[in-house]
Amino acid sequence: MMHRVRGVVVHGKGEPVSVETILVPDPGPGEALVDILTCGVCHTDLAYQQGGINDEYPFLLGHEATGVVAAVGDDVTEVAVGDRVILNWRAVCGQCRACRRGEPQYCFDTHNATQKMTLEDGTVLSPALGIGAFAEKTLVAAGQCTRVSEAADPAAVGLLGCGVMAGIGAAMNTGGVQHGDSVAVIGCGGVGTAAVAGARLAGATTIIAVDIDDDKLARTRNFGATHTINSRNQDPVAAIRELTGGNGADVVIEAVGRPETYEQAFYARDLAGVVVLVGVPTPDMKIELPLLEVFGRGGALKSSWYGDCLPSRDFPMLVQHYLNGNLDLDGFVTERIGIDDVEAAFEKMHTGNVLRSVVEIS
Incomplete structure (x- = not known):
């Protein structure tokens, strides 16, 4: 089954972003379908728009995200349907030389979803950092999902997905x-x-x-x-x-x-x-x-x-510090915006007055 959802896409270097209908498949083996709650607007997303990462356009932008697992594929044990998760771009393989020597935070073979998200005409999208979370739903490798407490404000803790971490x-x-x-x-x-x-x-x-x-x-x-x-x-x-x-x-x-x-x-x-x-x-x-x-x-x-982080270790620990009042993640949320406001958020980055604009999707 294909899910038709809205997502923020950039088609070429320096072009403005647009909100378009994208097609997201049901998860296959090792994959998870995630309903996105919030996603921070990171400088890395701006770099994708400006051609500073690579030229694999069109990009589905967004990666500092919190969501809820909507479905999982075969053999997924890390998370289950209904889990509140922070997405990450370090889904460790467990087999490379770094993982084998007990240093998975340096994994040399991190992975993403195998299936592709597309535009309605079939054009394959390149998800930012293998995530693509300026969308109502996204498809990721299950290892890119880290379960966290539902008591935490998703807009705040989602920022652990990249810059704050x-x-x-x-x-x-x-x-x-x-x-x-x-x-x-x-x-x-x-x-x-x-x-x-x-x-x-x-x-x-x-x-x-x-x-x-x-x-x-x-x-x-x-x-x-x-x-x-x-x-x-x-x-x-x-x-x-x-x-x-x-x-x-x-x-x-x-x-x-x-x-x-x-x-x-x-x-x-x-x-x-x-x-x-x-x-x-x-x-x-x-x-x-x-x-x-x-x-x-x-x-x-x-x-x-990425702060030499291991998401499965660091995200829950830092979320607990946040809940205990030891870490002010709320202070990083400068504004809460809608999915149609990403281009304006990019413009605000140039002023230096915004720590993070956070897109609230659902």
């Missing part, structure tokens, strides 16, 4: 922030602000937010920043050192993805400290560092992909 995980998983650590976060958009929240949740006592926008800096205070630095007005390396006894921070998280801010992160960490790159650079960017400085400072230079 990336930031929190950069602090807690990749950076390994510990109680009493000092942490600096360079770049305070959605991911950087989530890194601030993750640092507080992990027990850091000095949390320094760095950005060039005073409004963004002020906002980080609500998520746990103890100090803020406007790097237009201050040398951020010197300022971070001054706030950490002249030593530098134990963990510095770069959430911009530019060579100049990465260099700031490198020099702003303490000896044997950790630098985490979670900002996404473009393919042409390069960085040059004195090799002796890399050697002499020790510590670790890490990159963080």
